[in-house]
Amino acid sequence: MRPTAVVTGASSGIGAATARRLAAEGFxxxxxxxxxxxxxxxxxELDGTAVPCDVTSDTDVAALAAAVGDTFGTIEVLVNNAGGAFGADTVQNGKLTDWSWMYEVNVLGTLRVTQALLPALEASGRGSIVMISSTAGLDVYEGGGGYVAAKHAQTAMTGTLRLELCGRPVRVIEIDPGMVRTEEFALNRLGDQEKAAKVYAGVEHPLVAEDVADAVAWTVTRPHHVNVDRIVLRPIAQASNYKVHRVL
Known part of the structure; x- marks a missing residue:
């Protein structure tokens, strides 16, 4: 019987790539x-299971947990990937609606799903929780205040959870990608195709979703006594959140 992995935000980008990679690994x-x-x-395509779920909905997350429990009983892997950024305003001009949305999805959505599925992960005796955060959770940059704040909160929650689960059979893994070019992230954030394209302008090889999926797969297929606390991924052209080499 194949081990079971749950991936949130699995409809596109990093989530879809992670689902494909974990299926290839036998999940x-x-x-x-x-x-x-x-x-x-x-x-x-993957001989998997689709469960409609908005991570900002208590009802949807409860239904996800019930579907997992009724069908599989236990799960070995949870990838908390659902999240996103909205807007690029300064802190002075930031919209409360944008900040609220980012906190609700990235932080409270992750909290809801983790709380709901933790019993099934622990019952497996070899659970892994993977938090897809961001380098925005490790450092600040101008125009990123709302997203940076949300990802810092998600990173803090991840470290706290690892402490609280010490001695229990669930490891907690954080993966922090830098510049990843996907079909939707920058477009959803900026709301304009031309502005979204400028994010990656001159960067010959930004990360792609499959690079992050590769990191997820590597961490969860290590022997279970090995906890990879954190992986920071950036393209070679990106030295920090605000230093990027561009060929223009």
Missing amino acids: HVVLAARRVDRIKALAD
Whole structure:
């Protein structure tokens, strides 16, 4: 019987790439996301299970936990990938609605799913929780205040959870990507295709979703006594959140 992995935000980008990679590693993948058509198509491709889920909804997350419990009983891996950025305003001009959305999705959404699925992870005797955070959770940059604040909170929650689970059979892994070019992240954040393209302008090889998925797969396939606390991933052109080599 294949071990079970749950991936949130699995309809596109890093989530979809992670689902594909974990399926290739032999996991039965439960794909959770809001866009039902996308996760159903991917679940069919991977012989997985699609569960519609908005991580900001208590009802949806409870339904996800019930579906996992009723079908599988236990799970070995949870990848908390659902999240995102919205807007690039300064702190002075930041919109409270944007900041609230980012905190609700990145922090409280991760909290909801983790709380709901932790019993099934612990019951497996070899659980792994993977938090897809960001280098924005490790350092600040101008125009990123709301996202930086949310990701710092997610990083703090991750470290706290690792302390609290010490001695229990669940490891906690944090993966912090830097510049990753996906089909939607920058576009959703900036709301404009031209502005989104400028984020990656002149960067010959930004990370892609499969690079992050590769890191996820490596961490969860280590012997279970090995906890990879944190992996920071950046393209070679990016030395920090605010220093990027561009060929223009």
